[in-house]
Amino acid sequence: MHRSDIGSQKPIVVGVDVGGTKIAAALVDEEGHLRGCQTRPTNILSPEATLDSIAELILEILNKENIKSAEIRGIGLGIPGLVDPHRGIGIASVNLRWENVFVKDEIQKRVGLPCVIENDVKAAALGEIRYGKSKGVESLIYLNIGTGVAAAIVLNGKIHRGQHNIAGEIGHAVVDIHGPRCQCGGRGCLEALISGPAIVRKFQEKKNRSRKTSLAEFVAENHLLSPKEVYEAASAGDNAARETVDEVSRFLANAIQFLALAYDPQRIVLGGGVVYSTPLFFENLMHVIKQLSEESWVSRHLSEPDFITVTQLGKDIGILGAAALVP
Numbered sequence: 001m002h003r004s005d006i007g008s009q010k011p012i013v014v015g016v017d018v019g020g021t022k023i024a025a026a027l028v029d030e031e032g033h034l035r036g037c038q039t040r041p042t043n044i045l046s047p048e049a050t051l052d053s054i055a056e057l058i059l060e061i062l063n064k065e066n067i068k069s070a071e072i073r074g075i076g077l078g079i080p081g082l083v084d085p086h087r088g089i090g091i092a093s094v095n096l097r098w099e100n101v102f103v104k105d106e107i108q109k110r111v112g113l114p115c116v117i118e119n120d121v122k123a124a125a126l127g128e129i130r131y132g133k134s135k136g137v138e139s140l141i142y143l144n145i146g147t148g149v150a151a152a153i154v155l156n157g158k159i160h161r162g163q164h165n166i167a168g169e170i171g172h173a174v175v176d177i178h179g180p181r182c183q184c185g186g187r188g189c190l191e192a193l194i195s196g197p198a199i200v201r202k203f204q205e206k207k208n209r210s211r212k213t214s215l216a217e218f219v220a221e222n223h224l225l226s227p228k229e230v231y232e233a234a235s236a237g238d239n240a241a242r243e244t245v246d247e248v249s250r251f252l253a254n255a256i257q258f259l260a261l262a263y264d265p266q267r268i269v270l271g272g273g274v275v276y277s278t279p280l281f282f283e284n285l286m287h288v289i290k291q292l293s294e295e296s297w298v299s300r301h302l303s304e305p306d307f308i309t310v311t312q313l314g315k316d317i318g319i320l321g322a323a324a325l326v327p
């Protein structure tokens with residue numbers, strides 16, 4: 001039987017986006033339409049508890065949508081951290097507090113359907129190629145900027161993993177030797193400079209240093225500050241915010257240039273919470289990219305239309321990426 005025969009018999013799969021704070025899942029058809037989408041907080045009390053809640057969520061969706069598991073082709077799971085998709089093991093995930101968890105077997109046992117797992121950012125890249133505007137693209141770099149920063153590198157239509165399964169983990173490349181400490185133990189990693197929490201922290205430090213408002217006033221005002229607010233403050237003319245945004249855009253533009261020159265992909269696609277939170281993020285980035293491309297002929301293609309884009313799939317890319325894993 002050909003793969004297309006199986007596909008035509010069972011066009012529906014379940015995509016599950018497993019995050020550190022919430023799990024989102026839905027039924028996904030061949031065109032990438034979502035059905036019965038549900039989310040719930042991630043139970044990270046134990047790996048068992050996390051697996052239980054993932055399985056419960058899947059079964060609940062099947063039940064509510066009145067669809068039998070026999071009608072489902074399989075389940076795809078996108079998981080943060082290091083993943084061994086061949087053995088179906090979650091090797092290490094700081095967010096989920098996982099170490100060597102047999103995700104595939106355990107989910108199959110609980111739900112009774114074939115299961116495929118992959119790192120969430122790598123899955124998202126495949127989702128972009130399968131369901132997004134990058135259909136048919138053979139070489140692509142997907143760059144996620146949210147609480148964490150990571151890239152997925154697709155070459156010749158396949159995820160490039162590397163020798164240690166860490167190809168794409170550029171969030172932990174040191175880009176500023178005087179930069180702040182990173183969760184990984186390093187100093188001045190890209191993630192410690194341009195992730196959502198890093199943008200807010202940088203702005204707060206600059207604001208406190210400028211002493212135009214008292215520290216107490218400032219803390220009272222911005223205890224729930226987000227990257228979006230920093231970008232909006234920059235647009236409104238706040239100096240500390242402007243400096244923050246300029247630095248973030250510069251570090252990111254440099255990283256993108258490096259990736260573009262190292263792999264020379266057909267396109268670079270951005271996604272992640274920080275990117276979706278405000279169009280100002282991409283606008284500011286492209287301003288710096290334009291400068292880079294005008295300065296050096298080697299980087300001229302960086303500012304060509306559609307070379308660097310934001311995924312049109314938005315937040316659904318997590319579920320769609322997971323769905324794209326199912327053969």
Ligand SMILES: [Zn+2]
Nearest residue numbers: 172182184189
């Ligand atoms: Zn790091």
